[in-house]
Amino acid sequence: MKQQNLDNKHCTVVKSPNTDVFVLLLAYQHLLDDLHNDVLFEISTGNKHRYLSVRQHAAVLRNVTQALPSLHAFTGCNSTSAFVCKGRKRPLSIMRKRADFVKAFSDLGTDATGVNDSLFSVLEEFVCCMYSYNVSHFNKARNTIFRAR
DSSP: EEEEEETTEEEEEEEEEEOOHHHHHHHHHHHTTSSSOOEEEEEEEEEEEEEEEEHHHHHHHHHGGGGGHHHHTTTTTTSOOOTTTTTTHHHHHHHHHOHHHHHHHHHHTSSSSOOOOOHHHHHHHHHHHHHHHHSSSSHHHHHHHHHHH
């Protein structure tokens, strides 16, 4: 992290090759609001540098920023496997459309004892939606896939 003057604006710049860092900056933007300057995330490719405003991106994402770390981990990050052919955009889009999905990902990981049945059911339905199956249980989706073959 470093302080930098970009376009006559004093900013804190965070440089990391890791998307996890940007996700965490977005999730904790509400704590960074006390700063009078913006926090920028630097993306570098060769000699090209791009700066993403954490404040602006958090404003666009509004109510889902608290759910982002769990969604990021759930859909595959450095320490977890990803879902086959699902990327990041589709799961984020699906989550943003339904308040119960946003709440489930906001709640995920808050209880150290595990995942309760109601949370598991919502996450199960989310995975079915990711794969475009209009069912709420894995086994029904698996049955549909099996019958299609």
